[in-house]
Amino acid sequence: MSTGKIQFAEQDGTFVLKFVGEIRLTLCSALDATIDQIFSSLNFSSIVIDLTESCSIDSTTLGLLAKLSILSRQKVGLLPTLVTTHPDITRLLHSMGFDQVFNIVDQPLQTPEQLADLPNQDQSEEVVKAKVLEAHRILMSLNDSNREAFRDLVMALERS
Template identity: 85%
Template sequence: MSTGKIQFAEQQGTFVLKFVGEVRLTLCSALDATIEKIFGARNFSSIVIDLTETSSIDSTTLGLLAKLSILSRQKVGLLPALVTTNPDITRLLESMGFDQVFNILGTPLPCPECLSDLPPQDVSEEQVKAKVLEAHRILMGLNEHNREAFRDLVTALERH
């Protein structure tokens, strides 16, 4: 069981996602559903992802964040803001090339009380596998380092 959670808020077209604790695969279905909700909103103007309370984040979640950035650029022509104050998380993001697809900031956000937890999603093993595969393909598309790092995993997932 994951010890993390993802919180969400929306104010006047700005969508905020806050990741708390260990954010792993178990939260990805809820995250992906929220990404779809964000880009379906008529009043969408910006996205902020707050990682200031994130202790760890897995590659599937990183892939979904990359998807969010790609969609943001396509829909409104803006890079989302990503807030991190943890040097380990910042280093991980930079190693994955996230400094190319996000505006990385070091200042925590106001209004944590505005956020509410994302509801859990009931999904099949096949749906989870499809999300993992999609997320890693997106990460591979960010840079050569990621392409090498995730090639074997993607190949294995595609075989099964």
């Protein structure tokens, strides 16, 4: 199994997140902390999420990306941009309803050279479970097919 990483940079008010490899639950605490960092910034003009080097993204990560878009619309009135050049990832994004909450483009954008890996975040099992639950509730709120797809998982997490 290949490992993944998320890199981050800010340049002139544009926040860039670059996903590389397999993006899984283990990276979600760092991603969530970075989302909080983005929205606490005073120098904010846009968000770009570069998925051109990502080969897979789990549903918890997708839920956190949806959270990022919802916060962006609420706080600054703009839709973030998702860059994807892989047909499978593009299809996944559209099936999750991301075309409603992101600007999805298929042409790579120039990314800052000073991208830095997000640091690992050690979280308790309880905190991780809460993040997974929140992410899937957000995904369920995007459309009926997501609500159906994740209903059983969310109910199981709520019971445990």
